[in-house]
Amino acid sequence: MMKKVAMVAAAAAMVLPLGLGAIAPVNTGVTTAYAATKKAAKKTTLTLLSSKTLKKTAYHAKRQAALNNALFAADKATVTISKKGVLTPKTTVYATKKIVVKTRATKTTKAKTLTCVYVKSANGKVKGWIALDQLTKGKAVAAKKTTKKASAKKATAKKTNAKKTTKKATTKKAVTKKTAKKDTVAATAAAKVAKKTTKKTTKKANKTYQLVSAKKLKKTAYHYTTKRPAYFTGKFAADRSVVTLSKKGVLPAKKTVYATKAITVKQGKKTVKYLYVTTKKAKGFVLASALTAGKF
Structure with missing residues (x-):
């Protein structure tokens, strides 16, 4: 045995x-024992x-x-x-x-x-x-295939018959499609208007910038003395050095925030610094120029 x-x-x-x-x-389809031996x-x-x-x-x-x-x-x-x-x-x-x-x-x-x-x-x-x-x-050159003339003729004849049958069916479908199109014109127009409005709003809210640098910081306290600054979520691209900032809200009034990360992005010809800050109720990227070092 x-x-x-x-x-x-x-x-x-x-x-x-x-x-x-x-x-x-x-x-990944190989047995567990074999996979374990792979380097x-x-x-x-x-x-x-x-x-x-x-x-x-x-x-x-x-x-x-x-x-x-x-x-x-x-x-x-x-x-x-x-x-x-x-x-x-x-x-x-x-x-x-x-x-x-x-x-x-x-x-x-x-x-x-x-x-x-x-x-x-x-x-x-x-x-x-x-x-x-x-x-x-350029494309790789494929090997030439040899086909018998008789087989090619039979295949052509079958295709011709199939085309004739398809044409009849297509004529019937065309009549149905014309009727359906008239009914959907109004709905399509309304949908397009809605899409355009949504796209404009999204473009204003989301802005993509070139990422110049990014680094972690020692936890540091900050506060703000003027109006409550806006904070943003940051989405980093996986295949290139860019970040998309989306406004999430404004920081709570008279609160100390703590910065743990810093990024520098290119906005037009200027380089602008953002700090990633956290509070009990909010967290996100804030313009560094809107914050002052130290607690309230």
């Missing part, structure tokens, strides 16, 4: 590694210099290229890269984002800048960050 168990275990150990596929992503992917933290969205562009790799995960820090301009798998040759992927990062200098190498793009295949199964110098612009 023990010999049989040992033979089954050995066979399983030989078969399991074959299930990784062409892209070789991290496979964690090595992580490298790099300085993020810039990021931008690209017009969807086709690329392919002539050789196997490393495909990576990227984790962007919310409070500083860094990105942590870890290997996810490989992009196989003759696979077309589409780039939609680009980042420029700076590597760290070592004893043997100097720091250098590297451009990476976020790519995704048409079916969405292959996706991740890849160094731009490992890609070639």
Whole structure:
């Protein structure tokens, strides 16, 4: 009995590694015992210099290229890269984002800048960050398929018959659609007006700024002597150095607040500092210029 168990275990150990596929992503579907033996992917933290969205562009790799995960820090301009798998040759992927990062200098190498793009295949199964110098612009050339003439003719005949049937059905649908459109014109117009109003309100309330710096502070007391200052929620982008501030309210009257974080953003040509403050009833980012150091 023990010999049989040992033979089954050995066979399983030989078969399991074959299930990784062409892209070789991290496979969470493997048994727990196998997953436990896998080494964690090595992580490298790099300085993020810039990021931008690209017009969807086709690329392919002539050789196997490393495909990576990227984790962007919310409070500083860094990105942590870890290997996810490989992009196989003759696979077309589409780039939609680009980042420029700076590597760290070592004893043997100097720091250098590297451009990476976020790519995704048409079916969405292959996706991740890849160094731009490992890609070639354009779609991968697919192998030519040979088809028999007779089969092609039969397929064409079937398509023609299907088109005739579809045309009849489409004519009936068109009549129904025209009637439905007349009934929905008024409702659509009203919805558009409502959307425009909502968008205008949202744009006024939410403002996105370039994040210059962010740091933690030793808990420090502040107060305000003039009118009650507004406080904002801050939403940090995961893929670039920006923050969206949304007004949440005003600080309670005659209360001491405590600052624990500071951010500097670019508003037009000026750099403006905000402090993250907390009270019993409110917490958020407040203009540093509206506060005075010390308790009430």
